[in-house]
Amino acid sequence: MTNMNTEQWSPKIVAFFCNWCTYTASDLAGVSRLRYAPSTRVIRVMCSGRIDPEFIMEAFAKGADGVLIGGCHPGDCHYSEGNYKCLRRYDLLQRYIEQMGIDTRRLRLEWISAAEGKKLQEVVNEMTNTLKEIGPSKIKHVVETIEK
C-alpha cells in the first residue's frame, strides 16, 4: 500500500468478471477482507465468453487505463467452453491493440476460480502497479482528436 500513497495517480481498470468464478472470487476477497488497490470497476457477465471485443475497445476509447478479464480456469467454465472462446478473442485482441499502439499490458486475462480470492487480490495489485509504471492511457485523447 505504501507506493499507493507516494504515487498520487491511480489507474482505472474496467474489469469484466464471469459470474461463476471470478465474480465469486471477488466476493470472497471481500468476505475475507483482503485489501487491494481500488483501481478496478467490475462489470459482471455470465461468462467470459460473453465479452465482446467491442466492450474492450469501448473501455479503452472512453478512457480506461486497463481492462482486466476474469474467467474460470480452463475446463471449469460453467458453460463448458466460453472461456476458450474468450481466450481466442483475447489473443487476437492483444495483437490488434499492439498494432494500434496500445501497450499490451493494458489488457490482461486471468483465470480466477471461485476459491481464489487471494489470486484476485494479487492480480489486481500487480496490474495496478504495472499500469502505474506505464502511466495514464492516452487512447481516449487520440480517439477524441480523430473524431474531431
Add this chain to the structure above:
Amino acid sequence: MSNQKEEIRIGYYVCHCGHNIAGVIDVKSVAEYCAKLPNVVVAREYKYMCSDPGQELIQKDIKELNLNRVVVASCSPLLHESTFRGATSKAGLNQFYMQMVNIRENASWVHESKEEATEKAKDLSRAAIHRVAFNKALEKKKVPVNPTALVVGGGIAGIAAAMSLANAGKKVYLVEKDPTIGGYMAKFDKTFPTLDCAACILTPKMSSVLKHPNITLLSYSEVSEVEGYVGNYKIKVTRKPRYVKEELCVGCYDCITACTFKEGKFPDEFNFGLSKRKPVYIPFPQATPLVAVIDEKTCIHFKTGKCPQTCAKACERNAIDFTQKPEVVELNVGVVILTTGFQPFDAKKASNYGYGKYPNVFTSLEVERLVNASGPTEGHVVLRDGVTHPKSIGIIHCVGSRDEKTNKWCSRVCCMYSLKLAHLLKEHSGAEIYNFYIDMRTPGKGYEEFYDKLLNEGVQFIRGRVAEVNDWATTPEEKGKLLIRAEDTMIGMVRRIPVDMVVLAVGLEPGKDAQEIRKMFNISCSNEGFFLERHPKLAPVDTFTEGVFIAGACQGPKDIPDSVAQAGAAAAQALALIDTGHVELEPNTAFITEERCCGCQVCVAMCPYTAISFDPVKKASSINEALCKGCGTCVAACGSNAITQNLFTDVEIMSEIDGILIN
C-alpha cells in the same frame, strides 16, 4: 429502442450496511452525487436497505414518485439481488428494472482509503444508473421440477439424505461407487463420545435403504455424465460389472468358499489390507446389498482365462456371470445431493513418522479395524506380526492436519477419535497409552466431558508436535521398540518415548475423485479441494449450481452428527425445490433477430449446447430457448449484431462501461 421514448425515473438507494459500508464509504456524498445524475428522481441512503423498512422505502418511492427504475448500492447481487427484485416487483414494477451495485464486497471491504473507496462507489453507481435506463422488462421462465432425487455417495451422509427424501415420499436414486453402502462409518468400531457401536446404529439404516420402496440403490456404480439443469437433470450412471447377478445372489458365500483360492490372498479393502480376501468376496457380513463381487484384477479367469470356475459351479442360483459388461443407466432427476465424502490422509506422506517403513506404525483407520470385534483380529490388539500384544502405544495427533507441509486445515475429528481409540486400546490391551497432541480440540456436545473422562482413565497426554518416529535404540530396553521423539511444551523439554505401537491420527482430505465430480456437476471447490458451499453461513448445503446440494465430509471435514445434520438440511432444501413443483429460471437466454442475421452460422459452432440451428430456407439461424443456458458466447461472436442476450444486452453493458468512465 422503445426505452428511449419513456421518461426514465430512477430511484437510487445506497445502503450503510451498519458500518460495513458506511464505515469506509461516505454514503452521504455518494447519495448527493447520484441525486444530480441524469434521470435520477430520488437518491437516498439508509442503514439497512435489505431490512423491511429499507425495502418499504423503495416501494413507497416507486408508488409516490412514479419511479420506473431502481438502483440499489449495497452488497453483492449474489447475496441480495433476489431481495431487491422482490421489493421492486411487490411495488408493481418489473423486477428486472432493478439494478444492484456491489459496493461492499467490491469496495468497502477491500479498500482502506476512504476517498478512493467513495470514488469507486460513485463510479459504480453511475455505471448502474446509466445501465438501468436500458434494462428491459423480462419474465422468469417457469419450468417444472422432476420430483425424483439423486444422491451420490452411500456413506452415512448419503444414507441419511436418501432416507429423509424417501420418507417424505420422494423417489430417490442412491449411487455408490463401492460394492456396498456404509462408507467409513461401517468400518468404525465405536463412535465418540457415546461409544455407541457403529455397526449397531448404522447397519439397520443400511438395510432400510435397501428395503425402502422409494429408494433405488445403484451400488458399484459411478456417475459418468451429467446434463440438464435444475429440476431437469439427465444423469448417466455406469454400473461396474460385479460378475455376479445382483437379482439372483443371496449372499450365501458358497462361491467364496468354492473359489480355487483356498485362502484369501489379496489385501482386503474393507480391513485396509490387514486381512486377505479372495478374488470373489463380500466386503463384510452386513454389506448392503449382500451380493458377492468378483474382482477382475485378481480373478484367475480374467487374468489367464484358465480358471476351473469353481465359484460358478458352486452357485446353485447360477448368479455368476463372467460376461457382464459395464452398463450405463440413464436417470432423470430434478435435484442432486452430493455426499461423496473424503479420503484419509496418506500416512506415507508424513515420512518422518515411518509409516510403511516400520511395520508397527499403524494408521488410525487400521486400528479402528483392529479394535473391532468383527475385524481381522476379532478385536484383539496385536502388532503387525499378528500375535504380539503391545504393552505401550503412542497415538500421534494431527498427521496430515494443521501442517504447513501437508494440509493446513484442522480435520476436526482426529482429537476426538484419538481419544476414543485411546480408550478402546486401553480397554482391549491394557497397554500404556500416550497421546501426543498439539491442541486438544473437543467442541461438541459431550466431547469435552469425554476428554475429562480420558484424563481420569490413566491415559498419558503430552502436548507438542512429534518430530520423528524411529527405531534407533540406544539402550537395551529400547531395543525392538519404536522411539517417539517429541517436544513436550508443558515441561519445555524434548522427550523420547519408547513404544511398541504407533498410531497415526490421519486427517481428512478431499476425495480422490472430488475434482471429477465437481466438474461433472458444475460446482466449485474451495482452495483445499472440498466442495464449495454457496454461502459459508447462510447457504451451507447449497452450491452455485441450482438444484445441486452438498452434505457430509465432501464439503469439509466433519464428524457423524454434523454429517447427518447436514444431510438433513440438504434433503430439506431438495424437498423445498421438489414440492414447489417448479423453478424460475433467470431469463438470461439469447435470441436472434432474424432480419439482422446474415446466415454466416458462426454462432452455431459457438454454442456448447447445440441450441442454435440454421434454417436454410430463411437463411437465418435461431436459438432454441429451452436449450440455451445463457452464457452469451454466441452474442459476442455475432458479426451482425443479430443476437441479443437478455439481462446482458450490448447496450446494457456498453452503457455500464460508459457510465464507469464518463463523468
